[in-house]
Amino acid sequence: DIQVTQSPSFLSASVGDRVTITCRASQGISTFLAWYQQKPGKAPKLLIYAASTLQSGVPSRFSGSGSGTDFTLTINSLQPEDFATYYCQQLYSYPLTFGPGTEVDIK
Amino acid sequence: LLEESGGGLIQPGGSLRLSCAASDFIVTSNYMTWVRQAPGKGLEWVSIIYSGGTTHYADSVKGRFTISSDNSKNTLYLQMNSLRVDDTAVYYCARVSHYGDSLRDFDIWGQGTMVTVSS
Numbered sequence: 001d002i003q004v005t006q007s008p009s010f011l012s013a014s015v016g017d018r019v020t021i022t023c024r025a026s027q028g029i030s031t032f033l034a035w036y037q038q039k040p041g042k043a044p045k046l047l048i049y050a051a052s053t054l055q056s057g058v059p060s061r062f063s064g065s066g067s068g069t070d071f072t073l074t075i076n077s078l079q080p081e082d083f084a085t086y087y088c089q090q091l092y093s094y095p096l097t098f099g100p101g102t103e104v105d106i107k
Numbered sequence: 108l109l110e111e112s113g114g115g116l117i118q119p120g121g122s123l124r125l126s127c128a129a130s131d132f133i134v135t136s137n138y139m140t141w142v143r144q145a146p147g148k149g150l151e152w153v154s155i156i157y158s159g160g161t162t163h164y165a166d167s168v169k170g171r172f173t174i175s176s177d178n179s180k181n182t183l184y185l186q187m188n189s190l191r192v193d194d195t196a197v198y199y200c201a202r203v204s205h206y207g208d209s210l211r212d213f214d215i216w217g218q219g220t221m222v223t224v225s226s
Contacts, residue, residue, distance in 0.1 A: 034211070034213070038150075042218075043216035043218055044142075044199070044213075045216070087149065089150075089152075089213075094163050095163075096152040096210070097152065099149075101149045
């Protein structure tokens with residue numbers, strides 16, 4: 001099974017900050033990686049697929065990069081509505097696995 | 108839009124069937140999946156069904172859960188048998204985007220239905 005880790009697990013930031021979240025897969029997954037945002041009590045929302053492609057309707061301050069085993073999600077100029085938990089997911093092989101999540105909180 | 112139903116309180120060892128009704132697209136023409144989230148925990152993939160009927164399961168539910176879909180009702184199902192306390196979670200259904208058999212992402216999610224397994 002492919003293990004997916006994220007760092008940090010918790011991040012405190014201010015509005016306007018640039019935030020970077022890292023995701024690492026235990027083996028190469030090419031670019032079969034997606035990022036999701038989840039707010040309390042709500043379903044996850046797709047942000048980025050294929051490691052770096054922005055989902056339609058998602059603000060351009062979100063960006064993704066990476067391939068193989070190392071990936072990043074960057075949020076430029078953090079907005080109040082961006083405080084949430086972020087998950088990466090590998091879709092390369094079964095079982096499909098999510099990272100443990102990164103909670104972005106207000107400093 | 109996806110709307111789940113069927114959750115509730117069930118005793119260990121019991122069975123429950125979750126439903127996920129779709130509007131705006133045809134369930135059986137798409138790849139569909141179930142994901143769960145235990146209280147205060149992260150996301151866990153549960154099962155997937157391809158448009159051709161192929162299915163895959165997480166090891167934690169294999170042999171106990173069955174995913175299926177009904178074209179006439181445009182609905183996805185998850186039959187859950189031999190439920191355990193650690194199956195307690197919010198269960199989400201989602202549509203799966205793919206290129207051929209290569210999966211891309213889960214692009215449309217339902218709002219989730221809570222399943223509580225407790226005596």
